[in-house]
Amino acid sequence: MRSDMTRKDSAMYYAIMIVLFVFCSIVFYVQTHYQHTSAIRPEDDYKGKIPQLHSSEDRDDDGVDDQLDILNGALAYVSTHPKYKSRYYENGYPDDNYGVCTDVVAYALKYAGYDLQVLVDADIRVHPQDYMVAEPDANIDFRRVRNLNIFFSHTAVALTTDVSEIEAWQGGDIVIFERHIGIVSDRRNKNGVPYIIHHNDPWQMAYEQDILEKRTDIVGHYRISK
Structure with a gap:
């Protein structure tokens, strides 16, 4: 009897492991091939x-002010439909149509003439x-939410985190959550609270979403220049 139970337990274990392997394989394949987040x-x-x-x-002297440049840069970046995946890049900026939340901000600011890779590394040093970075690495430090919150607290204009003060939230602002970051949109919900342009996970339905009122973890709201 014990031998029969052992064989049944082993068969059940292997069956569960096979199901988990197939499930994880499907999830990985979907994440890397079939993310259709809407822009x-x-x-x-x-x-x-x-x-x-x-x-x-107007940092890049293109005739468009920084605030609008940052907004347009975020929209331009998400229009490329980046897929969500975290990995290290030798040149810092993702160049393979993959990315994470910090890349929305990095590319938005780059569009306006601000190279976060260079600026964050300089501020860390x-x-x-x-x-508290043991060994600074310019290729990844600017792609970490915690580092960006510190950097912007040093270099940008700090604004209210109260979403009810709707006029204080402007397209092109930067909003930071405990483990996430995005760019404030110039479009708003019925309450006047702006949408957020962001890249949160592989299952996200759209890059520009009405999430600000739903979040209870806002830790920073910044504007690059006055």
């Missing part, structure tokens, strides 16, 4: 009028005690 922009549902803020700075 179609949502409608602006707010009936009021909050003018888009424009910065007095000036303020190592704030970052």
